[in-house]
Amino acid sequence: MKDLIPGINLELKKASPGNPVTLSVKEDHEIIGTKVKGFVDAINGVLQFIQSQNKLDKTSDTSQTLGGDGLLRTVENRFRQLIQNPQYGVKGSIKTLSELGIRFSRAGLLELDQKKFETVLGGNAEAVHSFLVGDGFNTGFVPSLKRDIGALLNSAYGPIATRKKGLQEKISDFDQRIETKEKQLGKKEEQLREKFSRLEETMSRLKAQGAQV
Numbered sequence: 001m002k003d004l005i006p007g008i009n010l011e012l013k014k015a016s017p018g019n020p021v022t023l024s025v026k027e028d029h030e031i032i033g034t035k036v037k038g039f040v041d042a043i044n045g046v047l048q049f050i051q052s053q054n055k056l057d058k059t060s061d062t063s064q065t066l067g068g069d070g071l072l073r074t075v076e077n078r079f080r081q082l083i084q085n086p087q088y089g090v091k092g093s094i095k096t097l098s099e100l101g102i103r104f105s106r107a108g109l110l111e112l113d114q115k116k117f118e119t120v121l122g123g124n125a126e127a128v129h130s131f132l133v134g135d136g137f138n139t140g141f142v143p144s145l146k147r148d149i150g151a152l153l154n155s156a157y158g159p160i161a162t163r164k165k166g167l168q169e170k171i172s173d174f175d176q177r178i179e180t181k182e183k184q185l186g187k188k189e190e191q192l193r194e195k196f197s198r199l200e201e202t203m204s205r206l207k208a209q210g211a212q213v
Contacts, residue, residue: 029121032128033114040102040112043079047109050076071163078148082141083110089139092127094120097141100128 050072083104086095094100101116121128134140155161 029118029125032121033118036100036102036117037112037114040110043083044109046079047076051108069163071159074159075152078152080104082144082148087131087134087139087141087144090130090134092130093124094127094131100131 053069053072083097083102088095097103100120101113102110103113105111130140132141134143137143152158152160
């Protein structure tokens with residue numbers, strides 16, 4: 001039975017007319033904690049990639065990394081702002097991730113205080129839900145995260161697409177220049193071959209003339 005209580009499936013084992021049945025429904029905190037831990041790990045994966053790309057030392061091969069690229073700073077700054085800034089418009093008392101025990105470490109990565117998160121969730125699950133989900137569209141951390149990531153990945157005007165397009169145009173320009181240079185070199189080579197051919201003919205005539213003297 002799926003429609004009696006929205007969001008809950010009931011499996012009825014037997015009929016018992018006249019006997020009251022008591023149902024108790026509560027949040028599965030373990031599943032919620034696992035999902036939040038997965039979110040923290042995913043964000044850290046992005047931040048670790050950015051750190052690895054920006055790392056510069058004696059062994060760094062800058063031709064293989066994006067170190068110093070402005071797009072990396074844009075992505076990193078957006079993530080940090082979203083994580084640190086409060087969520088306005090949510091109904092509950094929780095406004096920031098730090099109130100859930102999620103904050104930046106000295107290493108620049110996110111840390112999850114599991115005990116604090118479980119305490120907050122157990123004491124005010126409704127406020128946690130309101131902060132994370134909001135109205136599902138305009139407010140809430142998850143909608144804000146989706147909105148920001150969507151803006152970054154937008155294929156029409158997003159910074160990643162714009163940067164990719166710019167790099168592709170540069171590559172095409174370089175390819176065109178290389179092609180033009182190769183044509184010029186080919187033409188130059190042909191001219192030199194003709195000159196050396198004429199020089200060989202002249203030297204051969206001079207040699208023949210010298211043999212006749």
